[in-house]
Structure formats: structure tokens, C-alpha cells
Amino acid sequence: xxxxxxxxxxxxxxxxxxxxxxxxxxxxxxxxxxxxxxxxxxxxxxxxxxxxxxxxxxxxxxxxxxxxxxxxxxxxxxxxxxxxxxxxxxxxxxxxxxxxxxxxxxxxxxxxxxxxxxxxxxxxxxxxxxxxxxxxxxxxxxxxxxxxxxxxxxxxxxxxxxxxxxxxxxxxxxxxxxxxxxxxxxxxxxxxxxxxxxxxxxxxxxxxxxxxxxxxxxxxxxxxxxxxxxxxxxxxxxxxxxxxxxxxxxxxxxxxxxxxxxxxxxxxxxxxxxxxxxxxxxxxxxx
Amino acid sequence: xxxxxxxxxxxxxxxxxxxxxxxxxxxxxxxxxxxxxxxxxxxxxxxxxxxxxxxxxxxxxxxxxxxxxxxxxxxxxxxxxxxxxxxxxxxxxxxxxxxxxxxxxxxxxxxxxxxxxxxxxxxxxxxxxxxxxxxxxxxxxxxxxxxxxxxxxxxxxxxxxxxxxxxxxxxxxxxxxxxxxxxxxxxxxxxxxxxxxxxxxxxxxxxxxxxxxxxxxxxxxxxxxxxxxxxxxxxxxxxxxxxxxxxxxxxxxxxxxxxxxxxxxxxxxxxxxxxxxxxxxxxxxxxxxxxxx
Numbered sequence: 001x002x003x004x005x006x007x008x009x010x011x012x013x014x015x016x017x018x019x020x021x022x023x024x025x026x027x028x029x030x031x032x033x034x035x036x037x038x039x040x041x042x043x044x045x046x047x048x049x050x051x052x053x054x055x056x057x058x059x060x061x062x063x064x065x066x067x068x069x070x071x072x073x074x075x076x077x078x079x080x081x082x083x084x085x086x087x088x089x090x091x092x093x094x095x096x097x098x099x100x101x102x103x104x105x106x107x108x109x110x111x112x113x114x115x116x117x118x119x120x121x122x123x124x125x126x127x128x129x130x131x132x133x134x135x136x137x138x139x140x141x142x143x144x145x146x147x148x149x150x151x152x153x154x155x156x157x158x159x160x161x162x163x164x165x166x167x168x169x170x171x172x173x174x175x176x177x178x179x180x181x182x183x184x185x186x187x188x189x190x191x192x193x194x195x196x197x198x199x200x201x202x203x204x205x206x207x208x209x210x211x212x213x214x215x216x217x218x219x220x221x222x223x224x225x226x227x228x229x230x231x232x233x234x235x236x237x238x239x240x241x242x243x244x245x246x247x248x249x250x251x252x253x254x255x256x257x258x259x260x261x262x263x264x265x266x267x268x269x270x271x272x273x274x275x276x277x278x279x280x281x282x283x284x285x286x287x
Numbered sequence: 288x289x290x291x292x293x294x295x296x297x298x299x300x301x302x303x304x305x306x307x308x309x310x311x312x313x314x315x316x317x318x319x320x321x322x323x324x325x326x327x328x329x330x331x332x333x334x335x336x337x338x339x340x341x342x343x344x345x346x347x348x349x350x351x352x353x354x355x356x357x358x359x360x361x362x363x364x365x366x367x368x369x370x371x372x373x374x375x376x377x378x379x380x381x382x383x384x385x386x387x388x389x390x391x392x393x394x395x396x397x398x399x400x401x402x403x404x405x406x407x408x409x410x411x412x413x414x415x416x417x418x419x420x421x422x423x424x425x426x427x428x429x430x431x432x433x434x435x436x437x438x439x440x441x442x443x444x445x446x447x448x449x450x451x452x453x454x455x456x457x458x459x460x461x462x463x464x465x466x467x468x469x470x471x472x473x474x475x476x477x478x479x480x481x482x483x484x485x486x487x488x489x490x491x492x493x494x495x496x497x498x499x500x501x502x503x504x505x506x507x508x509x510x511x512x513x514x515x516x517x518x519x520x521x522x523x524x525x526x527x528x529x530x531x532x533x534x535x536x537x538x539x540x541x542x543x544x545x546x547x548x549x550x551x552x553x554x555x556x557x558x559x560x561x562x563x564x565x566x567x568x569x570x571x572x573x574x575x576x577x578x579x580x
Contacts, residue, residue: 019482023377030374031391033450037398037406056416102302105295109288114295124310126564128511130533131553132309134540135316158309161302180288190290219399221515226541240401241519251409258402269397273390276397280455281462
């Protein structure tokens with residue numbers, strides 16, 4: 001590796017020094033830019049409204065916790081957090097379960113129609129959600145199911161299924177065939193092979209799929225805006241835009257609210273970084 | 288494994304039912320709506336409209352603005368590709384603390400669009416932090432109402448999109464580089480090749496599949512996943528300067544209540560995206576032929 005080489009002297013060494021400085025400078029610069037909104041939220045969430053008006057970028061002179069507690073007052077944030085959590089958990093569980101069931105025959109069974117379905121799923125990955133939302137909205141209104149959490153859960157699950165099935169199928173395909181054939185010869189049926197071999201071997205893959213899906217549902221805006229128009233049913237992402245317009249005159253409270261909203265995903269990311277990165281790069285690194 | 292021919296269907300059935308309900312049925316209905324005057328409620332009946340909805344959108348200057356704005360968003364993609372190639376190549380040399388940098392550079396991708404949009408909204412305000420900083424160094428002439436002026440709102444949104452999506456590209460390229468044999472880089476270094484030459488002749492060719500994937504995914508994103516940015520930061524304003532096709536459809540259907548017109552625009556958007564799907568499939572085959580797995 002480059003690090004272990006001794007630095008050479010002379011013109012070449014100086015050029016190398018310069019290059020290394022430039023590269024570190026780039027990394028530091030882009031990292032700071034990446035953190036700018038988090039920094040802005042952090043410093044301003046601990047200010048009072050008055051202090052913010054005079055000092056927007058520097059850390060607070062007299063840090064206070066009132067903005068953070070005021071943001072939570074009234075209980076709206078709790079309610080939105082709860083709705084988001086419920087919708088995310090339910091739709092991710094449902095879609096992971098169905099995707100695992102479908103990925104199993106797609107990747108591991110001899111099935112003539114399988115490749116065709118697989119190709120169709122890949123094509124569906126890129127359908128713009130707005131195109132689906134318009135007819136779905138009419139359908140949901142006709143069925144009198146607007147403003148219910150289960151409608152949104154079903155829609156999220158359906159929209160995620162092509163991606164999660166595709167991803168799980170590509171992971172399942174790496175499971176050793178001889179192992180499965182041996183189980184089959186020993187008399188294991190398709191369900192036992194699935195439950196006792198395929199699933200236990202795929203725990204990391206399942207974790208990956210769950211992480212990527214959770215990130216997507218948690219952050220989704222369009223479907224939540226269209227299908228949950230009732231005050232009490234808003235998810236956090238839609239609630240936040242409302243929150244912003246409600247407290248526009250008191251920026252520290254807005255920043256405190258944003259901070260509360262951002263913390264769960266950032267913590268989840270820092271803890272499960274491995275799964276995030278693997279899930280998101282799975283499609284791209286291997287063709 | 289070989290089972291009874293119905294066994295695979297039984298396992299896949301729930302998924303197929305969901306996909307039919309959420310994709311197949313709505314897409315078919317969308318095409319139907321696009322040639323109808325759709326009744327505004329369940330009780331008002333619909334009538335056949337022929338191509339009137341399509342004629343309407345192609346004559347509507349706002350739809351043209353929306354498409355042009357989507358094309359402007361395409362300009363983000365080369366910027367993202369170049370920056371992620373350079374930054375991932377730097378990280379690949381494993382400078383001190385590269386893991387920390389990777390973690391930090393990926394954070395924007397994890398933050399949600401409403402949080403990012405609102406916070407940047409305050410940074411870009413006319414009396415916001417950015418303009419204060421610009422004035423503090425005496426460049427008053429550069430201070431602008433970033434999100435509030437028709438000329439600058441779109442570039443500002445493009446900045447935020449690049450800012451947010453860049454981490455994905457870096458991580459993608461870095462993962463690809465790490466799966467490539469180190470020998471290529473080592474032999475180039477032994478031959479005395481300098482950083483830029485290695486980047487141009489070794490790194491970029493090795494990155495081709497990752498770059499192609501990232502570019503296609505982001506092009507599709509720029510067409511079909513930018514609603515949230517617009518909804519949070521500008522609501523299509525000022526003076527409709529940031530309306531994109533997704534937002535145009537949303538407005539037609541949910542504000543103006545002309546479902547047929549929105550559906551016709553939806554069909555056009557769907558057509559453009561389909562072209563990109565074909566490109567993606569073709570690219571997949573092409574790269575497979577080159578021996579990339």
C-alpha cells in the first residue's frame with residue numbers, strides 16, 4: 001500500500017507532498033460540506049430565537065434546551081414519529097416476507113417462467129411512482145380507503161417488492177446447490193429446505209434488504225402526501241414540512257424538530273453501516 | 288432443485304398478486320385515463336376524449352418548462368460522476384482516516400429530503416447564512432435570493448440534489464475498486480505512473496460498470512424521484528420556474544383536478560423512462576459481454 005512507502009526527497013517528493021495535501025484538502029472540504037446541515041441544526045437547536053437572529057452560524061454562547069423541548073411540546077412530533085414507525089415496520093416486514101418467498105423459486109428452483117418474471121421485475125424497478133399514484137388514488141377513493149394507514153402500508157409494500165425480490169433472488173442464487181440437493185435427497189420438502197437452509201444462510205442478506213427498505217419508506221414523501229391527508233395520520237416526513245411552516249418565525253424550534261427527526265436514521269446508519277453500504281451497492285458492483 | 292411444476296407458483300403467488308395490483312392495474316388504468324375526460328368524482332361519468340389530453344399538454348408551456356427542468360436536472364449526473372470518481376480514487380489510496388471520510392461523505396444520502404430541504408432553505412434564504420458569509424467577505428454582488436428568484440432556484444435545487452446523491456456514487460465506486468485486483472494499480476505504480484495517469488488509465492476503465500450503473504440510476508432518479516425536493520423547497524415556484532414533470536402531474540391531478548391531462552403527462556413520462564430502461568438492459572448485456580460479472 002502507498003502509505004508504507006518512505007517519503008522520497010527531492011522534486012518528486014515535494015510534488016508528492018503537494019499532491020497529498022491537495023487530496024486531504026479535498027476530503028476535508030467535502031466532508032465538511034456533507035456535515036454542514038447537521039452542524040447548522042446542532043448549533044441552532046440549542047439557541048433561543050433572540051440569539052439566532054444575531055448569531056446564525058457560530059455555536060451558541062448560552063446553550064439552552066428550551067427549543068428542543070418546545071419542539072416536542074404538543075405531541076405532534078411523537079404522533080408523526082409513531083405513524084412513520086408503524087408504517088415503516090409493517091410495510092418492510094410484509095414486503096421482506098413476500099420477497100423472500102418469491103425469490104426462493106426464482107433463484108433456486110427449476111421454473112420455466114422464472115426468468116421472464118425476473119426480467120419483468122427489473123423493468124418495474126424504474127417505473128416512476130407518480131405514474132402509479134394517480135390511478136391508485138382513484139382506486140383507493142372508490143374503495144373508500146383513503147386516509148388509512150393500511151392503504152399506505154400495502155402501497156409501500158407493493159412498490160418495494162420488485163426491488164426486494166430482485167435483491168434477495170441475487171443473494172439466494174449464491175447459496176450452495178449441492179447442499180440443497182443433499183437436503184432434498186434426505187427427504188426435505190421445499191418448505192423445510194427454505195425454512196431450515198435458505199433462510200438461516202441468508203440472515204445478512206435479509207438484514208441488508210430490511211435496512212435499504214426502511215431507509216426508503218421512512219424518507220418517502222409523495223405517497224404519504226397523497227394518501228394520508230388527515231392531520232392525525234401524517235408521517236414524519238410530511239409532518240416536518242408542516243412543522244416548518246408553523247414555526248417559521250422561530251428557527252431554533254424548527255432546527256430542533258429537524259434534529260429529532262434526523263437522529264433515528266443517522267444512528268441506525270452509524271450502527272448498521274455495513275448493511276446500508278452493501279445493500280445500496282449490491283446492484284452496481286456486480287453488473 | 289426440481290419440484291412439482293406448481294410449487295414455484297405457490298411461493299411466488301403473493302408477490303405476483305401485489306405487483307399486479309400496484310403496478311399492472313394502475314399502469315393499464317393510466318393509459319385508459321389519458322384518452323378520457325375523467326369525471327372529477329366517482330359519480331361524474333367519464334367520456335372518451337381521443338387525443339385531446341395529449342394535444343393539451345403539448346400545447347401547454349408549463350409542461351414544456353417541466354420537461355426542460357428535468358433535462359436541466361440531467362446536468363447533475365456528469366457532475367456527480369466526476370466528483371465520485373475523483374473522491375473514490377482518493378479514498379482508494381487509503382489515506383489516514385479514510386474510513387471516517389467514507390462514513391461522513393455518505394451521511395447526506397441517509398438524511399431525509401425534508402430535513403435537508405428545510406435546513407438548506409434557511410441557509411439559502413435572502414437573509415440567510417450563505418448571503419451573510421458572502422457579504423462578510425465583501426462580495427455583495429454575488430448575494431442572491433437563491434431559492435426565491437426564478438433564475439437561481441433551479442441551480443440551487445440542483446446543488447442540493449448533487450450534494451445529497453454524491454455519497455451514493457462514492458460508495459458505489461469505492462466498493463467496485465475494492466473488488467478489483469490490486470495488481471493493476473501496483474504494476475502501474477511500479478512502472479512509475481503518476482496519480483493522474485493511474486486515474487485515467489487504470490482506475491476509470493476499472494470503474495466503467497459502476498459509473499454506467501450510477502449514471503443510469505441517477506438519470507432515472509432525475510426523472511422520477513425528485514418530487515420530494517420540489518415539494519419541500521419551492522412547491523414549483525417562484526413563478527413556476529422549478530416545476531418538473533412529476534410536480535406537473537401532481538398539480539394537474541390533485542390541484543386542478545384534471546385527471547385525464549395528468550395521466551397523459553404520466554404516459555409521456557413513462558415513455559421517456561422506458562427508453563432508459565432499454566438503455567439499462569442493453570448496458571447490462573454489453574458489460575456482461577466484456578466479462579464484468
